Amino acid sequence: MPELPEVETVCRGLARALEGRRISRAEARRPDLRLPLPPDLAERLVGRRVGRVGRRAKYILIFLDDGGVLIAHLGMSGRLYVMREAPPPPGPHDHVILAVDDGTTVYFNDVRRFGLMALATEAELPGHAFFRELGPEPLGNDFNGPALAAALKGRMTPIKAALLDQKVVAGLGNIYVCEALFRAGLSPRRKAASVQGRRAERLAQAIRQVLREAIAAGGSSLRDYVQTNGELGYFQHHWAVYGREGAPCPTCAGNGRGGAVRRIVQSGRSTFYCASCQR
């Protein structure tokens, strides 16, 4: 669900609520998520002070004062709610509860239970199965045209599928891949290996630009996603193609070509694009 901008927004909300605070209560209410919760989750959290809250790809990293790290992934429908006042009684999808020493409570809620929470030590992170094979952070300093071109070299798969592969670049999902390809003027059906040189440069910059704008908007709210304070992100109003099948293309509607946004299915997922200005 949530892609990089939504996870980043959640991280910032969590950082404000948790950094420097001591965990006073932890409760695992429903441990049978897709990856079962660690049986000792609560006891390993209670009494720990939270250091930094960070992010790698779509994973949230909550660093603890004993060298431990609480790793959270929202899957497709996960949410983290920060409540400053007395929280409502937990519902059936509130799987983990954390409370800290200033009275703030955090609920990890996930209707579909594709999300996860795991524990590791800071030292284990680089070699951890979650992170070992991840590609570069798209907003990091080492992500640019040449780096993207190198990752795409030799890949016969469509560029759309390649960008969803977290080994190529980390953190993109269906929405932002569609939007980035639109901004770069590249067809989602184009062979990944053909995106080299100027095209790769253009695509790398389009990815960075759309992610930055989405983060500034608090992410996109579609069905499940809300920020930690319960507010909606509003980037969904800025989508050029995603979810807009049949709508006039924002680029070529005005120049007389009158292209419309199309929906196709690639590797089982919807792709939205303009066949007239994406080549």
Next chain:
DNA sequence: CTACCATCCTGGTTGC
């Protein structure tokens, strides 16, 4: 290696 597909689970939306 690479690519495609099904699958995990639940709820909201759509169409008859």
Next chain:
DNA sequence: TGCAACCAGGATGGTA
């Protein structure tokens, strides 16, 4: 209105 089919932001493991 009722009900069934379909669809959804992700990740992975199996198969070809």
